Amino acid sequence: FENVLKDTSLNKHCEKSSKLTEYIVECMNKYGICVLDNFFCEPRAGDILNEVKSLRSQGAFTDGQLVSQPATTGKVRGDQILWLEKNDKHPYITSFIERLDSIVMDCAKKLKQYQIGGRTKAMIACYPGNGTGYMRHIDNPNEDGRCLTTIYYLNKNWNTQTDGGLLRIFPEVFNQVADIEPKFDRLLFFWSDRRMPHEVLPTYKERYAITVWYFDTEERARAIRRVQNTT
Numbered sequence: 001f002e003n004v005l006k007d008t009s010l011n012k013h014c015e016k017s018s019k020l021t022e023y024i025v026e027c028m029n030k031y032g033i034c035v036l037d038n039f040f041c042e043p044r045a046g047d048i049l050n051e052v053k054s055l056r057s058q059g060a061f062t063d064g065q066l067v068s069q070p071a072t073t074g075k076v077r078g079d080q081i082l083w084l085e086k087n088d089k090h091p092y093i094t095s096f097i098e099r100l101d102s103i104v105m106d107c108a109k110k111l112k113q114y115q116i117g118g119r120t121k122a123m124i125a126c127y128p129g130n131g132t133g134y135m136r137h138i139d140n141p142n143e144d145g146r147c148l149t150t151i152y153y154l155n156k157n158w159n160t161q162t163d164g165g166l167l168r169i170f171p172e173v174f175n176q177v178a179d180i181e182p183k184f185d186r187l188l189f190f191w192s193d194r195r196m197p198h199e200v201l202p203t204y205k206e207r208y209a210i211t212v213w214y215f216d217t218e219e220r221a222r223a224i225r226r227v228q229n230t231t
C-alpha cells in the first residue's frame with residue numbers, strides 16, 4: 001500500500017494516455033486511492049491557480065464555515081468554497097473540468113463496479129491558513145449517488161512541516177493511514193463512500209483545492225427517488 005503513494009515513476013502524466021487510464025483503474029481497484037503528480041504541468045497548472053486566486057480576490061468564495069477552535073472558546077472561519085460549472089469566463093478551470101471528465105469517463109468503462117455518469121459542479125475550496133482544517137468525515141455516508149471523489153491541489157512549495165494541511169485518509173480495509181500532501185498539480189482519486197473516512201489536518205498557509213464528485217447513475221437515481229418520495 002505504501003508503494004502506491006510513493007510510486008512517482010508512473011505519476012508523470014502531463015499528456016492523457018491509455019497507460020494513464022490503466023494506472024488509475026488498477027490503483028482504484030487495488031487501493032481505492034490513486035495519486036497522480038504533474039497532472040497538467042506548467043504553464044497550465046499555474047493558469048488554473050491564477051484563475052482561482054482572482055476569483056477569491058473578487059470575493060466569489062463563501063465566508064468559510066464556522067468552526068470551533070480547540071484552543072479558544074470562540075468560533076473561527078474554516079474553508080471557503082465556491083461552486084463553479086464550466087463557463088466561458090473561466091477558461092482554465094473549464095479546461096481542467098473537461099480534461100478530468102474525459103479521463104474519468106475513460107476509466108469508467110473499466111470500473112465495472114460502477115456505472116459512472118454525471119458529476120457535481122466543481123467545488124473550489126480555500127483554507128485560509130489560520131490553523132483550521134476539516135474534521136474527519138465520509139463524503140458519501142448515505143448513498144447519495146457519489147461514488148468517486150477527485151481532488152486537484154494547487155499549492156506551490158507546500159511544506160507539511162510548517163504548513164500542515166495534510167489530507168489524512170483512513171482506508172477501512174488497510175490498518176494504516178494515507179497522508180496525502182496537497183501538492184501543486186497533484187490529482188487525487190478515492191472512493192466517496194464509507195471505505196474512505198478522511199480529514200484535513202490544521203493548515204497554516206493558504207491551501208487551494210478543486211474537488212469534483214462523480215455519480216454512479218443507479219445509486220444517484222435511487223437517491224433522487226427517495227427524496228421525491230419524502231417531499
Ligand SMILES: Cc1cc(NC(=O)CCC(=O)O)nc(C)c1Br
Pocket residue numbers: 081125134137138139140151166167182198199200209
Ligand atoms: C465541503 C466539503 C469539503 C470536503 N473536503 C474534504 O474532505 C477535504 C479534502 C482536501 O481538501 O484535501 N469534503 C466534504 C464531504 C465536503 Br461536504
Ligand SMILES: [Fe+3]
Pocket residue numbers: 137138139198
Ligand atoms: Fe471530504
